Each structure stands twice: as structure tokens, then as C-alpha cells.
Amino acid sequence: MGEYQEALNVLRQALPVHRAAGDRITEVATLYTMARTERELDHLTQARAQIEIALGIVESLRTKAPGQDLRASYLGSKRDHYEFYIDLLMRLHQREPSEGHDAMALQASERARARSLLETLIEARADIRQGVDAALLKRERALQQQLNAKEQSRMQLLSGQHTEEQAAAAEKELRELLTQYQEVQAQIRTTSPRYAALTQPQPLSLKEIQQQALDDDTLLLEYTLGEERSYLWAVTPTSINSFELPKRAEIEAAAQQVYELMTKSKERAARSQLALSGARLSQMLLGSVANQLGMKRLLIVSDGALQYVPFAALPASGMRSAECGMRIDQSKLQTPNSKMGCPLIAEHEIISLPSASVLAVLRRELAGRQPVAKLVAVLADPVFEKTDPRVKSQEPRAKTFHLIRNPCLSTGRLQSACLSTDTAIRNQ
Template identity: 50%
Template sequence: IGGVYDKLGEKQKALEYYSQSLPLLRAVGDRGREAISLNNIGGVYADLGEQQKALEYYSQSLPLYRAVGDRGGEAITLNNIGLGYSELGEKQKALEYYSQSLPLRRAVGDRGGEAITLNNIGLGYSELGEKQKALEYYSQSLPLRRAVGDRAGEALTLYNIGYTKRDLNNLTEALNDIESSLKIIENLRTKIASPELRSSYFATVQDYYEFYIDLLMQLHKTNPKSGYDTKALEASERSRARSLLELLQESNANIREGISPELLQQEKSLQQQLDAIEKQRIETISTPNPNATKIDEIDKQRLALLQQYQQIQAQIRTASPRYAALTQPQPLTLPEIQKQILDENTILLQYSLGKDRSYLWVVTSTGLTTYELPKQVDIETAAKDFLEIITSPIQRDIPQQVAQASANLGQVILQPAAAQLGNKRLLIVPDGVL
């Protein structure tokens, strides 16, 4: 269960399940599976950015794998230790661990794991500036990813290949690779029935879209008339979580047609229980001296019911022929935005914040103009300064401070397009901190 939540990007939830598993494995003396659990917990800490903590768990896991003679597990942990060192900036040390992992992966016939380690070695060489060597390893990883049906891994390796080719200035080839990668992402995303989990999965792949948008805008610079800016705007639309759009689409169809009566009865029963517990919660909170322990218990029950309810809804979505027949709603294209959303008095400002640089698309009913803005961290600094001043009880009453912070942020995000704005109504699609 921890593993499933982990894959879907729900890291805290994964950690809860892994941590419940660990003491049980120790209690029954299952050292092999204890090693697996320790390794998994390390993996979650790594994803949460706590590399030192991750390395602590990996180094508890490694001797256990060796003690029980699990060479496959040993290979996985060596690979993960390499990842930890890579994140801590020790690229050479990372490569040493990957190189210990690779022959073990091959010895036990773990082709999927071999693909992962080859991909990581490629990444290590790429970060050390050895781009051609990186491509060699990625090219060995890709057919293995495909052979074992690891679609998410295939998308990742294609993204890495595209990134490296971009660094080598092969922009058109890089574009083909990232577009192939995003096709897989879009396909995987539609396979997840629960809207909440679909969103959390989508959040884990935002770097792919950021890279794609940046690449298109770099191509736009070299070929301004080839429509790359339009493609980038449409990619920005695609990169946004489409949960609302999808839920609206579902609500127009009777997705319950053809569902087993038992499932529908379970859904109805859980809905009634949720209503009852919500009523109980409100009554408890409304008493003169609410009992904190009781509220805690109610919250726990409510959360458990809510999880069951979401699972039942996901089952209904998966089982419904009507739902399966629904086409996934597509974001609007540039001509559709111009025709359906804008008029001559309305302008759309769409932002995309990126690690190296950010972008602003200004769309009118008749045209599109693009602007390159500073990198994400610079925009975040200006935005946070502004937010801090206007929410501070003291500073917000000092007109000069508010004006200065406002001007700083405006300079970064609006000034480039100021001449186009006039007295138009602005529709703003913000990103990140904005």
C-alpha cells in the first residue's frame, strides 16, 4: 500500500504505511523484508528532499540485504545510495555506487533495475558535463525500459535524452524526445480514476512540461515564424492540472449506468455515514467546552470513511462503461482561446515560471506576443516581498513601502507587456507563487 501511494506522489501517506510495516517485520524476524522496508522509507525521505535521512535508512538496509544474500536488494540499495550522493552534489561518489550496482542488477537478471541504474549513470555523466557519454548510457537504458514495459521510466529516460540533446544544441531532436515522453505522461495520467491521485501524479511530472515549454521558446527565438510560441502556450495549458475540467465533463454523463447495485449501495451507505459523522463533528465543536479527544476520534473516523468513499468512487469510475467511453477533455488551443474567451477589450496574460527563465504570453483576440521573464526564484523573491508587506499590520500602512514592493513585482511581471495593456480587462493565468 505504501508502494502504491509512493508511485502516485503521495509521499507522506506512503511513509505512514511503510512505518507501520517496519516494526511488524522486526517482530517476526524477517530481515529480508525489513531491508526492503528500510530501503523504501529511505526512498521517501529522498523524494522529500531529506537526503541525509535517506542515506541513514539505506545504510541500515544494505548490511541486511547482504546478510540474507539478496543480491537484487543489495543492487537496489547501492543504486539508491548513489542517488543520495548525487543529490548532495557528490557526483563522482554517486557514480561509484551506481557502478557497484550495475553488475549485480545484471547478475540477477533484473532488466528493469538495470535500466534504472543505466539511466542514473547517464544522469551522473551529464551533470559532470560529459554529455556524449551520458547519451550512451541513456541509449542503453531506453530499450530495456521498453522491454519490461516501464512506461513511466521510459518517459523519464526520453526526458533525460531530450535535456542532454538540448545542452548539445540539437534542439529539434530534443523536441521529438520530450514530445514522445509527454505522450506517455498524458496516457498514464488518464489511467488513474481518482481525481485526487491524478492531480498528485501530475504534480510529479511538471518538470517535463517546464522543459518542453522552455525548449519551444528557445526554438521560437531561432525561428520566430514557425509557430513555436503558439505551441508553447498550448503546452502551458496542457501542463495545468485539469481536474476541474475532467470533473465537469464527468458530471454531464451518467457514469453510473452499468454499475453493479452492490457498489452503488456501498457508495450510498458511505455517503450517509459521512453526513452523520459531519453532523456529529459540528455538534461536538459547537458545545461550550468541546472535548479535544472526542473531536480527534471523530476526525480519524471521518478520514477513514472519506478514504473508503474515494476508493468506491474510483471503482465506479473504472467499472463504468459510460466513463470509459468519455473522451478526456482537451485544453483549449490558441484559436479557441481567441474565439471563445477573448473580445477586443480583453487580454489574456498567461505565466509559466521556470528554473532558468520564465515566460509570459499576451494573447489578444487577434494576436499573440511572448516575453521572456527572469527565472522563477527572482519572481518568487519579488512576489514574497510584496505579499509580506501587504499582509504585515505595520508595513502595509506605510505607503512608500507598499508602493516600492508593488513596483518591484510589477516591473518583473507586468512591465515587459505594459504597452499592450492600456485600459483592457485582464484575464490572468498565474503560475507557482503568483
């Protein structure tokens, strides 16, 4: 502990030096290291104060990056800062379960993933500037460039020999530019609230998630993976429950195995192993909330390798495999639950989201749209190989008819539009 305290003393001496030099990036790194050191000393409240200051600076620096790619890159590079903050809040929740630390951890999870995701959605949309005064947009971009240049110039000045008058003048110029920039943004918000809402996304709080994204028949399951431990939040319109899960390496190894087995599902051995691995992963991810699932619609916000796992295919408890026509040797399942359930999709509507905040943005976007006159449901099973048994095993006449319906197969070349739905329809 003495080494940690000594390191903390050194960091405390270095912090004002970085601040005086205007080096915000090094200031963030120093605050982050201080927070980790405070945590090792079991000073959780002090650690929280330091990391919150650091994240505040991270957010302010993010807004100064000139493009979406740089903003996303910068925020992504600080992902470990958010993971640390989430873990810290959940540790505080264990000590003070009635203080709302778990809700703050959920909001931190949304902050970590939602801003870059929302900004990616925003800048990928067409015509988001429609209706905005072109002169205002031009002025906004010009001021942003001037701010970036002026900040860089100020940092160069402060890092070398300078007088107090020079530093004060540089600070004054920067403040004046910032004031002009904020005034232009205020005009844009007034004249085009839709554009402002899209270009300045705000991750939702717990209360906002409950009000805007959930109803009585919907359950939000949000996962975040961490180096030492992971977490799951189960949220309804009136409650939040949090659970500690295994560390990232353990979960991602299980998820990777399931994903690889799914890609080999045509092989009998792979199907058998998939049933076992799927049951283990399901117990790992859903076992804590099995009694809350009921028949609810599930909004699933995953993280890391979990984004590659189709939750709909994972087995759910509460319904025996025989009830949905599955043929699984239950005696081979070595999981806490002796019976393997049906796929989650058999009992639940599954909606996968990059973040809960994204759902609110999408709903606002859809609110003003006119519904289409007709709906089309497409059921498809893609053909990826020329030796697909659904074609090869048919009698000549049937095969010829199949080729007529799928003329691109007759040339031996596979096109992206060549889809075989026979098997899927036959099983209905």
C-alpha cells in the first residue's frame, strides 16, 4: 500500500503542471491513473471523483474532433476509462445498494457506447442537413476549424517560454471563438431542432430509458464486458436489477465457440456440440434473469464478441425441448439445468440493439413517417455452395424445375440474389 500512496503523491504533484500547460490529454491520463491508484487503496469515492473529471474532459475533447471518424476513434480509445468507471460504480453499488449506483453504471454503459454509435448513424443518414440554413452550417464549420487551430496554437505557446500576458491573450481569443461557436449552435437549435437533435445526441438516463424504450411487456437486457468481471442490467419500466457475470475472456471464449459451431451446423458432430455449448452460454448470460423473462419482448444490448451471437438461437429455460420439436440428448447436458429449453425465439420476440439510446432516436425518426401501403415478408435460405444438397439430391426432373426457378445455378456461378427457400417452406 505504501507504493500506491507514494505514486499517488507524485501524480498529485504532476496534475497542476499539466493543467497549467493546457495539456488536456496528459491531464486525462494522469487523472485516470490517480483513479486506479485510489481504487487499489480502497478509496472508492475519491477514485470516482477523479475518473468523473477525466471523463468530462474526454467528452469535451471528443466534440473538438473535426469529423465522425476522429470522434469515434478518440472515444473508442478511452473505452477502458468507461469500463473502469462502470466497475467502480458497481463496486459502490455492492457497498451501498440503495444509493442508485447501479443506475449510474447503466448510464455510463450507455455513454460508453451510445455517442459514437449515434454519431455514426447520424452522419450515415442522407439529407440530415435538409432545412438548415446553409450559411449557418458554413459558419459552424469555419468556427470549428478556427477553434481547433487556436487550441493547438495555445498549447504550443504554453509548452514553451511565454509571459502571463501572452497566455492570457491566447485564452481570451479562445474564449471569444468558443462564444461565437456556441451562439451559432444555439441559432441552429432554434431554426432546426431536428438537425440539432441528430447532431448533438444525448445518451439516455435510466428514467428516460424506462419511459421512452420500455413498456410492461418489454425487458431490457444490457451487457457490458470487463477485464475482471462483467455486468448485466435487467430493466423494466419500474425496476432495475444488476448482476455480476464472468470476466470478458471467459464469456468471449464461450461466445466464440458457439459462433464457430453455428457456422458448422451442417455437421452432425457440430450440432451435438452446439447444443451443449449453447446451453452453457445461455446459462452464463441468462441464468441470472431466467425468472424475469416470462413471455416478454427482449431488448438485448450486447458487447464485444456477444454481438456475433444470435441470442434468439440460445436455449431458454421454462419450455422442454420436446414441446417445440427439438431432438436433443438431454443426458449429455452437463449444465446446472438438467433440461435444455427451446430456442429463446420460441418464447420471446428478440430485438438486438447497439444501445438503448439508439432505439429512442430511431423511434423519433420513424414518428413522422407515413406507413407503407403494403408489407412483404421474405423467408430465405441462402445458397452458398454449388454442391448444396438441396439441389444435388433432387431427381433430374425436380432438379430441372429447380434450375428454372433459379436460373443462375445452371451456369455454375452463385449470385447474391440466388436464394433457396424450399427447405424452409417444406418445414412449415
